[in-house]
Amino acid sequence: MQIIDNSVHQRVYTISELTADIKSLLEENFPFIWLSGEISNFRVPVSGHFYFTLKDQKAQVSAVMFRGQNRNLRFVPEDGMSVTGLGRISVYEPRGSYQIILEYLEPEGVGALQVSFEQMKARLSAEGLFDDRHKKPLPFLPEKISVITSPTGAVVHDILRVISRRFPNCHVEIIPVRVQGDEAEGEIVSALKLLSTRDDADVAILARGGGSLEDLHAFNSEGVTRAIFDSPIPIVSAVGHETDFTIADFVADLRAPTPSVAAELVVPLKQDLQEACSGLSNRLIRQFHRYLDQHRSRVSELSERLTDPKKRIQDMRLMADDLTARLIRVFRNDMRQRREQLSWRVNQLKALSPTAILERGYSITRTVPGSVVLMDSHRVSKGQQLEVMLAKGGLICRVEGKTEDGQTDKTDI
Missing domain, CATH: 1.20.5 (Single alpha-helices involved in coiled-coils or other helix-helix interfaces)
Structure with a gap:
């Protein structure tokens, strides 16, 4: 058994002292470090701070990102997302645990802007902002076209050149905005609201040239997306090159691959319209003459028959x-x-008639009294009075005898 020499001076640490020394040691040796890991247990309390755990296959560490820093993020952290962050080590003395307080965070492997783009696209799509039932048709022949773009770039000149070539006397209005930078989103939203308030344009083109995802950030913002959705005027999105896609493209009433194509889509070719009008006019004249000829023939035919x-x-x-x-x-x-x-x-x-029969020499014999017409000699008796009706007048007779089939009844002799 080892005997401790009490003569050797020993320092006994309290928990607070030990924790304070560890805190100083860690915070002084790891002021700012880059750290990568997978997010788990992500939560956001009412304070707005982000609390989560960063882990790899063998270890984990608690992490916090305060609201002042996380509001600058262009994406929303999620469980299972691999991230890289810059932060400082801090010891939370009441629990005796250490954590990393992050100042910056970005997705690992994919840029924060790309993650933010995909997240916002999925969320707005779930709300129905991209549904075809909300798309407004473009007017066939707009009287006024509003173009929201930078007044100094090549885009505005391309649009004006194409519109002037296709329909020279079309009214075009330029609403100048910044299309890149921190102030671009606010200016584009204000321009769209002004367009909706005035409500004097038939269609609007929202355009800018190509660029990186960072350059096109304003067109992927929620503010611009909702302003396009709320516009009562049809919006044609013409942002970037043919391969560039922004959220503004999905919510707009029509997406054009380039600004020049957008100008071709909003106005028809005037020469085609003139040729179509001329063809319709000639067709109408021919139909009218045919109609007159048919009715002249009909009138002539009716005149001949009249x-x-x-x-x-x-x-x-x-x-x-x-x-x-x-x-x-x-x-x-x-x-x-x-x-x-x-x-x-x-x-x-x-x-x-009985009278006619009597006139032919026949008579009618009836009993007296009773006036019963006799048709059988057996129904009378000898000495009975009878009435004989003649054609003229009548006779009252007494039966002296009876015959049957021309023979005298022997009882009457």
Whole structure:
């Protein structure tokens, strides 16, 4: 067993002293360092500071980035993102832990601007700002074109040259703005708001020449994107070269690969319109002459078929007289036939009349009293009174005897 020599002076550290010495040692030896790692446990409390952990395969360290520094970032850190940052080591004495306080942070392998571009593009796309249903159609023939660009660059001259060549007397308005630098975003937003407030242009071109992602940063900003989306006037984006894409391109009503193409898209070729108008005018004249010829032929045909009104009236009178005579003849024939039918029926009735039968020598015998017509000799008795009706007058008789089939009844002898 080792015996400690009490004669040797020993310093006993308190926790605070040890932590303070460690803090001084670390902070003095690592004032600013570059550090790379993967973000995890990323969180943002109400204070606005960024708190997260930087780790690799073997170790991890707590990291913080205060609001004053993180508001200058052009991207939003996310869990799983590999980053490189500049910071200083700090010891948080109440917990006895060390952390790195970051002053600068950028994505590892991909620039911060590119990450910011992709993040904002995804977020605005999710909001529906790029949907086709929000795209406004360009006017066929604008009376006034507004161009938002730098007044000193080659872009404005290219646009004016193309518009002047295609439609010389078209009204073009230049709204000068910076297209690069820290003040570019604010000036472009102000120009778009002015355009919306005045609302006297039919279409607007937002243009600048090509450049790096840093040069085109203003056209990838959220402020410019939302100002384009809110504009009631159709916006044509013509930023950079054909291979350059900005968020302004996605939200604009139409993207042109170059500023010169944008000028060609917003105005038609005047010569083509003149030729089209001339062709339509000639076609209209031909159609009108064809229409007149057809109606002249029709009028001529109808004129030939049209007779003199007096002659037409005379013909109608003759026709009326003829129809009247035919009607009278038909009526008389009908009346004659009806009279003949009536006379025949009357004769038929007369032939069947009892009076007619009596006039032919027949008589009708009836019982007295009772006036029952006799048709059978068995129904009367000897000595019974009978009434015999003749064609003229009648007889009252007494039965003296009866016969049957011309033979005298023997009971009556």
